[in-house]
Amino acid sequence: MRQIDIVRVTDLAEPELDVFARLREPQLYHYYEPAPGLFLAEGERVAMRALDAGFMPVSVLADERGIDGRFGEVLSRCAENGGGAGTDAEECTLPVYAASFAVIKELTGYSLTGGFLCAMRRKSLPSLEEVCGNAKRIAVLERVTNPTNVGAIIRSAAALSVDAVLLTNDSCDPLCRRAIRVSMGTIFQIPWTVIPCDWPDAGLSLLREMGFRTVALALREDAHLLGEPGLTFGGKAALLFGAEGDGLMPETVAESDLVVKIPMRPGVDSLNVAAASAVAFWEFMK
Secondary structure: OOEEEEEEOOOOOOHHHHHHHOOOHHHHHOOOOOOOOEEEEEOHHHHHHHHHOOOOEEEEEEEHHHOOOOOHHHHHHHHHOOOOOOOHHHHHEEEEEEEOHHHHHOOOOHHHHOOEEEEEEOOOOOOHHHHHOOOOEEEEEOOOOOHHHHHHHHHHHHHOOOOEEEEOOOOOOOOOHHHHHHHOOHHHOOOEEEOOOOOOHHHHHHHHHOOOEEEEEOOOOOOEEOOOOOOOOOOOEEEEEOEOOOEOOHHHHHHOOEEEEOOOOOOOOOOOHHHHHHHHHHHHOO
16 A cells, blocks of 8 residues: 655646656657556546556546545555556655646646546556457457547447457557547456557468457458348457558458458448447447
């Protein structure tokens, strides 16, 4: 159990608040390099889900009005979640920067942060085998770079019983601030990792070696319609989603075991990748 150290702040320019107010995503990512860096959890619910997943808080910025009230439970949990990942100072104390409503609102708007921001240490990414070892249904995101889409896809995957999410290394970081916010913290409730090898050749081969049938979601004339009679995903299957606009790379589609598309009314040729994922996951779980 760490000691909570309440520090009253009146200005976001104070250097202690760099993590919350000035450091950009790449700087947070590399904060402890070569060790994993930091991410920001916005709001009590998201922070609690990160704590449930074993992430260690480093510091907190909170609306001073909630310190002795509504934030009591999450602050207690933050104090409990110390451990070996941090420095001695991080293991002994937890700085909680208490600021006024006006100061907190300067960040991104009070309604987004809920008056509570928690800087947490990242963990080393699990291996593909750890994430997929017991999985039956997985989603693969290829070059999906928009954090809103990544967060929404992860939220749908968690809600619709997808067992794991894999991302190519040129996709958006799921622990960037916006992706976490859009996922409503479900990123901490579903196993995920970055594919560690060349994609698609080595990556698709590795998925097949692990027993997954690869299913590409792509707009092709010869694609099967999602939901058509007789179309099943029996056994272990990986559903592949491509970049916003361009979709999956041609070589990914060519090397996949099955190509499917969502039936749509004439004149509309595609859905946003996040919307398409929710439709596909609903069918995928059957």
